[in-house]
Amino acid sequence: MFEARLTQSASIKKILDAIKDLLNEASFDCSESGIQLQAMDHSHVSLVSLTLKADGFDKYRCDRNLTMGMHLGSMSKIFKCSSNDDTVTITAQDDADTVTFTFEAKKQEKISDYEMKLMNLDQEHLGIPDTDFSCVIKMPSGEFARIVKDLSQFGESIIISCTKEGVRFSTSGDIGSANVKIAQTANFEKEEESVIIEMQEPVVLTFACQYLNSFTKATPLSNVVQLSMSDNVPLVVEYQIPDLGHLRFYLAPKIEEDEN
Amino acid sequence: MVRANPTESSTPVSARRRKACEEIVQAPSTPHRIELRSESTEENRKPAKGGVLPSTKTKRKLKTDKTDVVQTNHKLTEFFAVRRSVRKTTKTVLEERQKTLETILKNNIEEGLEIRVFDDKGRGVVASKCFKKGDFVVEYSGDLIDCLEAKSREEKYAKDLTTGCYMYYFKHNNQQYCIDATAESSKLGRLVNHSRNGNLVTRVIVVDNKPRLVLIAKEDINIGSEILYDYGDRSKESLRHHPWLAC
Numbered sequence: 001m002f003e004a005r006l007t008q009s010a011s012i013k014k015i016l017d018a019i020k021d022l023l024n025e026a027s028f029d030c031s032e033s034g035i036q037l038q039a040m041d042h043s044h045v046s047l048v049s050l051t052l053k054a055d056g057f058d059k060y061r062c063d064r065n066l067t068m069g070m071h072l073g074s075m076s077k078i079f080k081c082s083s084n085d086d087t088v089t090i091t092a093q094d095d096a097d098t099v100t101f102t103f104e105a106k107k108q109e110k111i112s113d114y115e116m117k118l119m120n121l122d123q124e125h126l127g128i129p130d131t132d133f134s135c136v137i138k139m140p141s142g143e144f145a146r147i148v149k150d151l152s153q154f155g156e157s158i159i160i161s162c163t164k165e166g167v168r169f170s171t172s173g174d175i176g177s178a179n180v181k182i183a184q185t186a187n188f189e190k191e192e193e194s195v196i197i198e199m200q201e202p203v204v205l206t207f208a209c210q211y212l213n214s215f216t217k218a219t220p221l222s223n224v225v226q227l228s229m230s231d232n233v234p235l236v237v238e239y240q241i242p243d244l245g246h247l248r249f250y251l252a253p254k255i256e257e258d259e260n
Numbered sequence: 261m262v263r264a265n266p267t268e269s270s271t272p273v274s275a276r277r278r279k280a281c282e283e284i285v286q287a288p289s290t291p292h293r294i295e296l297r298s299e300s301t302e303e304n305r306k307p308a309k310g311g312v313l314p315s316t317k318t319k320r321k322l323k324t325d326k327t328d329v330v331q332t333n334h335k336l337t338e339f340f341a342v343r344r345s346v347r348k349t350t351k352t353v354l355e356e357r358q359k360t361l362e363t364i365l366k367n368n369i370e371e372g373l374e375i376r377v378f379d380d381k382g383r384g385v386v387a388s389k390c391f392k393k394g395d396f397v398v399e400y401s402g403d404l405i406d407c408l409e410a411k412s413r414e415e416k417y418a419k420d421l422t423t424g425c426y427m428y429y430f431k432h433n434n435q436q437y438c439i440d441a442t443a444e445s446s447k448l449g450r451l452v453n454h455s456r457n458g459n460l461v462t463r464v465i466v467v468d469n470k471p472r473l474v475l476i477a478k479e480d481i482n483i484g485s486e487i488l489y490d491y492g493d494r495s496k497e498s499l500r501h502h503p504w505l506a507c
Contacts (some may be wrong), residue, residue, distance in 0.1 A: 040336055040337075043333070043335075044335040044336055044337055045333045045334070045335055045336060046336065047336050047340075120382075124336065124342045124343075125342070125343045126336065126340035126341065126342055126343065127340060127341050127342075127343045129340070129342050199441060208333055234336055234339050234340075235337060249337075250336060250340075252333065252334040252335055252336045252338065253334065254332065254333055254334065255332065255334055
């Protein structure tokens with residue numbers, strides 16, 4: 001028997017909005033410690049890794065480890081039927097081929113059940129090693145989304161270069177080039193609004209705008225985004241989900257290859 | 261030809277095929293379609309690329325030297341290794357265990373054990389390596405005989421009081437079998453002593469359609485400790501002859 005209860009269905013709505021464009025379907029691995037999801041997009045360039053801790057739920061029970069393959073579009077449709085402050089309960093029997101979402105309205109005058117068929121997904125799991133990153137940047141998530149959106153009008157890829165002074169996002173395309181520089185914030189009074197850079201050595205990496213843009217769909221989850229970079233290692237874009245866990249996106253860097 | 265100018269040369273047949281292709285792309289994806297999908301989208305792109313070729317040429321004139329450098333998206337799998345078999349189903353785990361046991365039995369492997377002579381009870385077997393709980397330790401090997409044969413042999417052995425008790429009776433698929441290990445052999449299984457609280461359990465394994473008895477570690481066994489199992493026989497008759505069966 002699996003049961004997970006959350007007083008705000010909004011968190012899951014936001015998560016689904018963040019990942020459903022990158023992934024069509026994904027496996028939710030449920031265990032005693034919580035729910036894990038790891039999946040690559042169909043091009044295998046980016047990876048989504050979601051962790052929801054058991055103690056972040058209002059009620060959590062998982063008698064046996066179980067993997068539920070779900071179609072994220074359908075799941076999103078179901079969650080669209082709920083209000084943000086509805087309580088959601090996810091239940092599944094052991095070895096079941098369906099999962100049930102129950103939404104209870106705040107005043108408990110309305111209870112709705114949605115049963116969804118599970119999918120048998122044969123997905124590849126990647127072993128992600130712990131990396132000491134050369135640069136870790138914390139910045140307001142809205143700011144990051146804005147920069148990525150602005151720059152993607154000019155080119156297909158964004159160069160992120162990080163030095164001790166700040167971060168530079170740049171791109172160039174048919175009409176010209178664009179540069180956005182962000183300096184490290186001097187006063188740390190409001191952590192949510194400041195830019196904090198922890199740097200071991202400077203890094204310059206190039207990434208595809210298309211994927212960065214998809215990642216920023218997670219912006220409503222958190223005020224702060226953390227970018228971790230090292231040379232020739234995938235970028236990690238991390239959004240904390242308050243009290244519940246985190247959502248991480250991994251993106252392989254573009255590597256320049258001479259045509260000659 | 262087709263690739264260079266797909267729109268003009270497309271016959272009704274190819275148009276229909278392309279439509280079918282598009283249908284596949286648009287249909288809700290299933291795990292089996294993922295591969296199909298990426299391939300078909302790539303195929304769709306190919307002619308499109310050919311179509312816009314002239315315009316990219318004019319673009320190149322505007323660009324600087326940078327256009328000579330092609331940037332490719334690298335796959336995450338180039339950075340992180342795929343762990344395909346993180347989880348094995350119970351069935352595969354059991355199958356694998358059966359297979360390893362079969363190879364051990366077929367090759368008559370007896371490892372990590374040595375004979376020691378005890379003052380009080382004669383020969384016994386001690387572990388010379390550590391065994392983990394559930395590990396195969398040794399086979400109780402001897403002649404596999406049926407009940408009738410066992411009875412007649414037992415009568416024969418009963419005449420000579422110096423013969424120990426080496427007849428192991430067990431039931432497999434509702435049939436009574438006996439393994440008789442009375443005859444002296446190099447095998448260690450027959451020398452394992454009895455204890456009601458032993459560190460081994462017996463299990464029947466079928467190899468080439470013949471049941472065989474193996475002793476499996478019931479708990480972790482350290483180097484130097486004697487391996488023991490419960491002979492199980494507590495009949496009055498046996499206890500009279502072998503009072504140690506009670507301990």
